[in-house]
Amino acid sequence: MASVHESLYFNPMMTNGVVHANIFGIKDWVTPYKIAVLALLHEMSTTKPMALLDRRRLNKLILPLQQGPDLTLEQFLKIVEECCLRMVNAVKHRYASSLNKELFFKKNFILKIPEPLISFSLFLGLFMRQMLLAYNKLSFSQVYKLYKSLQQYCHRVQPELSALPTEDMELTSNEDPSAEHIDKDELDTASLHQSELRSEGTSQGPLSQKQAEYFLARQAYLLKNDENKAMSPAKLQDELNNILKFNPDFAEAHYLSYLNSIRVQDIYISTHSLLHYFDRLILSGGEGKSNGDEGYGRSLRYAVLNLATLHCRFGHYQQADLALQEAIRIAQEANDHVCLQHCLSWLYTLEQMKGSDSVVLTEDSVKIAAHFCLPYLASLGIQSLVQQGAKQGMPANKLLDALRGTDIMHWKQSLSELIEISLAQTTSIWRMYGKSTMARQQAQLLLNMNSLEPVNFSVQQNNTEAFAVALCHLAELHAEQGLYAVVSDIMKHLKQQFPPHTQHAKLWMLCDLKIQFEKAMNDGKYHLAEPHVTAISALNSTEGLYRKAQLLKALNQTTEASQILQQLQQQCEKSKDIEMTIRVMLASAELHWDSSGFATALPLLLQALALSRQHNLQSLTSETLLHLAFTQLMLGIPEQALVLVQDVLESVLAHGSLIDKGRALLLAARCQMALAGAAVQEHRLTAVHTLDEAAVYFSQLDCKERMRDIHYLQARLHHTLGNISQRNKCSMLFRLLDQELPSSGMTVVSHL
C-alpha cells in the first residue's frame, strides 16, 4: 500500500537488462550551487577594475570550486569573502536577483555568457556551455524544481538575502507561507532527535558524475602517494557509501573502497569490494571501446589476478597460489601473454614470500618479458634476481653491473618507481657488503631525487617501500655512529610517513627495535633489552632468536644460549641466510671463549671467515678477523694477533661502527701490551696511545663497561711506565666506574 503508482516507476536507462548509468552523456547538471559559481564568474568578468592580487586569488579559487562537491551558500560566500571582500556583496546581489521568478523563467539571464569570458579561458567557457546545455535540456517541471531548490538553497542561509529590497522576494514569501513554519518545526525536531538529523545533515547531497570522478581520482592518488593527506579510512568509506547509494553503478567507487579497506587490513570488505568492482567492470568492459569479447575476458583474467594479489597481501599464500593458478590457466587459454607475464612475476614473488628458491622462475620471467617488450616487468625481474643473487653470494661486480644496466633503461623510459627501487637496492647491497659510506651516499641520492612522476594535488610520492628502506638504513647507519638524536628524528619522520597500520610500517618498527636493543646492550642495561627481544621476535622470528641468544650470553646463561644458537644454525642452513649464519658462528665462538675453549673456537671462526670472504661481506670479515685475533691473543701468540688486527684496522676505521672501532683499537692495545712484556718500552707507549683513541670512541657511545676496562689497562700501563700521577688518575676513574656499575664478575680479559 505504500507504493502507489508503481507502474510509473520504470527505468528509462535500462535496455536489454543492462542499466546504463548515463544514457544521455550528461556528466553534470545544473544545481543551485552551480548557479552560485556562475554568478561569481559573471561578476568577475563584468567588474572591470579589480586589484590584481584579488583577481589572482579568485582565479585560483575557481577550479576547486567548480570541481569540488556542492557547498552550502553560506560556505560558498565565506570562501569568496576570504578572497575578496568586495566581491561577496555583488555576488550575493546577483544571486538573489536570480530568484526573481519572472527573470528566471523568461530570460535565464544568469546563464547568459558574457562575451569576454568565453574567450578568456577555454576551460571556463566549456563549463559554462555545459551548464547552458544541461539547462536547456530540462523539461518544464524540472525547471520548476530547480527554481524551488534554488529558493530553498537561499532560504536555508539567511534572512539577509530575503531581506534584500526586491519585490519578487515578497512574492515568494507570500506564495509560501508555510516555509517559515516548517523551518521552525525543523528546529524543533533538531532538538528532539539531534543525532539522527545531524547525521543526515552532514552527508552532503549527491555528487554529479564529474564531481564524483574528480573526488575518486584525487583520493586514489593520495592513497597511492601520500596516505596521510587522504581522508581518514572511516570518513572515506562514508563518502564512498554515499556515492554508491546514489549511483550503485559507479564501479570505480567499489575499487576505491577496496583500496581503503586494505588500508585498515579488513579482508572481508576488501574482498567484497574487489569482486563487486570486477563484476561491474565485466559489464562495462563488454560494451566499452575495447572490442566486445576481448575486453570482457581480459577483465576476468585480471579479476582473478587481483584476487591473488589480495590474498598475497594478507599472507594467505595457499589461497593466493590457487588464485594465481587459475589466472594462469585462463590467460593461457586466451593466449594473453601480457597477463601471463604478470602472473609469472607474481608467481616468483609468491615463491619468494613463501621462502623457497625461485631463481629459475624469475629468470624465465625476465626472458619472456624482454621478448614481449615489457620493460617494467623485465627490470622488476632483474631487480628480484639481483636481490636473490646478493643473498647467495654472486660476485658484486655482476650484481652492480646488472643494476646499472637496468638503471639506464629506467631513465630512458622514465620508470621512476623502478629507479627508486634500484637506488634502495644499491643502498642495501652496499650496506650488506659493509661499505657504509657508499650506502649512505645512495640513500641520500634517493631521498634528494626529484621524482619523475607529475606532481598532482601538490603531493609528491614518497611513501613507497624504497623510501622506507632507505630511511631505515640511514637510521641504522646513524645509530652505528652514535648519533641518536638524528636517529630519533628519522624515526619520527618514518612514523609520520608510514603510520603503524600501513604496509611498510614493519620495516621501521624492526629497525627501531634493533637500534634500541643494540643501545641497551652497549650500555649494559640488559633488563631494558629484554622486552625488545619479544617485540623483535614478533616481527622477525630469526632475528628475534639471535637477539635472544645474545642477551642470554650477556646474562651468562650459556647453556640456553648455545641451545638457541644451534637451533638458529639449523634454521639458517635451511633458509640459506648467509649473514645470519656467520653471525651465529661468531656468537658460538664467543660462547666457546666463555668456557675458555679458545682452541675449539678456531675452526668455527675460520669457517666464518671463509664464508664471509666468499660473499664479499666486508664488515663481517673484519669482525671475524678481530675474533680470530682475540683468540690468538688468548692462545698466547700476540705477534700473530697484532698483525691480524693491524690488517683489519684500516677497513674498520673507514667503515665500521663506533663500537667496532673502539673494540678493534682496544684489541690492538692489548696485543701491544702482551708483546711489551718481552720487548721494549715503545710498545707500551703506542699501547697507551691506542687506548686513548679507543677511549674517545667508547666515551662517545657512553659505553661505561668498556671505559672501565680501558681505565684499568691504562692504569696498569702507567704503572709499568712509572707515571704515578697518571696511574693514580686512571685508577681513580676506574674505581668510580667500578662502583657505579654492578660487578659483572667477568674479568677484563675474557671478551673482545
Added chain:
Amino acid sequence: MAATRSSEFGDLVQIKKQLISITAQCKERGLVHSVKWASELAFSLDPLPLNEIPPAPELTEEDARDLDALCLAKSYFDLKEYDRAAYFLRGCRSQKAYFLYMYSRYLSGEKKKDDETVDSLGPLEKGQVRNEALRELRVELSKKHSAGELDGFALYLYGVVLRKLDLLKEAVEIFVAATHALPLHWGSWLELCNLITNIEMLKSLSLPECWVRDFFMAHMFTELQMIKEALQKYQSLMEAGFAKSTYIISQIAVAYHNIRDIDQALYLFNELREQDPFRIENMDTFSNLLYVRSMKPELSYLAHNLVEIDKYRVETCCVIGNYYSLRSQHEKAALYFQRALKLNPRCLGAWTLMGHEYMEMKNTSAAIQAYRHAIEVNKRDYRAWYGLGQTYEILKMPFYSLYYYRKAHQLRPNDSRMLVALGECYEKLSQQVEAKKCYWRAYSVGDVERMALLKLAKLHEQLNEFDDAAQCYIIYIQDIFSCGEQLEHAEVSTALRYLGQYYFKNKLYDEASLCAQRCCDYNDVSSSSAAHSQLRDANLSPFGKILILNPKQVM
C-alpha cells in the same frame, strides 16, 4: 501452552466478529491490503447468524462533526486525489479524520516521488528523490505521539514514516506499540515482519497476546527460513478452524516450496487454484515448482489463465518467463522478466530468474549484472549468490566462484546444494581434504540431490582410500533403495560394480556375487559386462586358486 492457544481459538465466532469490525475500520481508512487480509480470513470462517453480526460502532460527537468532510475527503482519496483530500480534512478533530488526513499527505508524497523519479534533474539524483512530506509528517506525529494522542492506526502510519526515513530502531518500537494498541490490524504486523532480521530480535520483542500473533509468528518463521516451525504453526492454525483459509494454504505451499518438498507444494497450489481460480498472488512460486518438475502443459495452462486475468502483473510476467524458459526460448523469457522488472524494479525474484535466463543464453556478463542487481535489492538472496558462483564456474574460474558459493552457504547453512557446489570447486582446485569435508557435510544436512555421497565415494576412490569409498557406496545404495521409488540413477550400477570389485578383492565372494548380480539388472553396458565377467570369476574362484593367488589377472 498449546491448550491455552486452542481454547483461544475455540471461540471462532468471537474471532469472526473481530474480523468483521476491523474490516470495516480499515475500509474507512483506505487500508486496502489489511482489508483484503482480514476479509479473506473472515470468509474462511462460517457465516454468522443475523443477530450475531456486530453493529457499526457508535459515532462520537467529533465524528459527527467531521462526517461530511470525511465523506468528501474519502471520495477524493479513493480517486487518488490525495492533496485535495488532505485539504478538506485539515481542520478535523476526530481520530478517523486525522488518520486519513495524515495518510493522504503521506500517499501524496509517495505519488509525487514516483512521478519525479521519471524526470529528475540528473541520473545521479535518481537515488536521491524522496518523499518530501516524510519529515513534516514525522515531526507532527512525534509530537502527537509524545502527547499520547495516537491510536493504533496513527501509530502504524508513524511507524511507516519512520521506516521510510530509515530510522529502523524507532520504527520497530512504534510498530510494536501499534500492535499492542490494535492487534487486529495485519498491516502493522506485516511491517514489523519486514524489520525483524533474526530470531534473537524476534524473541526480544514483547508482543501482545492475541490470536493474530500466531499468524505473525508463522509468517515470521517462514521469512527466517525456519520452515519446520512455520509449518507446525500453520498446522495448528488449520486445526483451530482456519482450514479453509486460502491465505494459510498459500503460505504453507510457499513454505513447502522453500524446503523443496515439491510434491506437497504442488498439491497445495492446485488446491488453492481450485478454491480461488482468479488468484494471481504466489502464482510465480507455483510456476517455479512446475518448472522444476518440467510440467509443460500445466505451466502453459497457468500462463494462459493468468494472461486472461491480468497481463500487467509482475507475477504474470514471471510465469510467462518461466514458461518460455521451459520451452528453451530464453530470449523471450528474458524479455518477460524485464517486463516484470519494469513493473516493479524491486522485484527480487525476477532479477535472479533473468540471471538464470542469461546464463542459458551464455550471456555471462548480463547474467552477472542481473545477479548483482538481485543482491543489491536483497543481500540475503542466496539464489543470486549461488548463480554468480555458477556463472564463474562456467567461466572456468573455480577459485573465484568459491567466494560466492561461500556467501550462499552462509545464508543457507543447511542447504546441501551449496555444499556440493563448494565441494566440486574444491575438487577442481585439487583441495581434496576440503572437498571431502564439504561432501560429508552435504550428506549430513540431508542431501536433496543424493549426489554428495557418490562424489565423496569417487573422491575416496581417487585417493585410494578403498574402505572409505566402499562405505560411502554402501550408504549411497542403501539410501537409494530405501527411498522406495526407483530413480533413474545411472550411478547405482557404478556403485554396485565398485562394491563388487571391492568385496572380490577382500575375498568376500558371496557379497561380491550379490553385488554383481544386482549390477547386471542395469542396462549400462560397460558396467554390466564388467559385472558379468566378475560374476564368472566370483563363481569360479573357490575352485581355481590360481586366480586368487594372482589377483592381477582378475582385475
